[in-house]
Every structure is written in structure tokens, then in C-alpha cells.
Amino acid sequence: MFEHIVLLKFKPEASDTEKENAVNRAQDFKENIPGIVDLSAGINMTEETEHMQGFTLGIRVTFENQQACRNYIQHPLHQDFLQSIGPLVEGIVVMDYPFA
Numbered sequence: 001m002f003e004h005i006v007l008l009k010f011k012p013e014a015s016d017t018e019k020e021n022a023v024n025r026a027q028d029f030k031e032n033i034p035g036i037v038d039l040s041a042g043i044n045m046t047e048e049t050e051h052m053q054g055f056t057l058g059i060r061v062t063f064e065n066q067q068a069c070r071n072y073i074q075h076p077l078h079q080d081f082l083q084s085i086g087p088l089v090e091g092i093v094v095m096d097y098p099f100a
Helices: 016-027 066-074 076-088
Strands: 002-010 036-043 057-063 089-098
Touching: 002 016, 002 066, 016 036, 016 057, 016 076, 057 066, 066 076, 066 089, 076 089
Parallel strands: none
Antiparallel strands: 002 057, 002 089, 036 057
């Protein structure tokens, strides 16, 4: 298995509706992109606000393997998502790792 974690920092002008739309679009990946085993996405609701660093959206995708993650990154649905949210985002953190 292979885990892909993404944290997004939206620009201040991004609306709550735009953020929720990004969550919904990310959740659609699970049913539409091959190789995804599990996926969760949501708006950061941590009470540890001193550690948020402005990141407001988290996406966690579990893939069958690393190649499935590579395929996902190039998938048209994912690419369209990146293009649509790009103007709204001012920071991103990505972490990928294999696990048993």
C-alpha cells in the first residue's frame, strides 16, 4: 500500500463554498480514479490552532501501490482539480510513503 497526504493552505479570499467544493471534488476521486483503496478529505477543525500554520484542507489517499499514486497524479480528473483550485491556494504540503 502507498499513502499520499496533502495539506492545502487557501488564500484568505477563498470562500467557504469554494473550500467545500474542493472537498467534494477530492472525494469524487475514489470512485473515478483506478488504484485508490481509500480516501478522506475535509476542512481542518483542529483545536490545536497553534499548529495549523494556515492549512485548511487535508486529503489522504491510500493507493494499491506507488505506481497507482503516480497514475493518479497524471489522471485528467486530478489535473482538472489542480487547475481549478490553483488560483485559490497559497501553500501545499505533500507527503508520500509506503506501508504494509
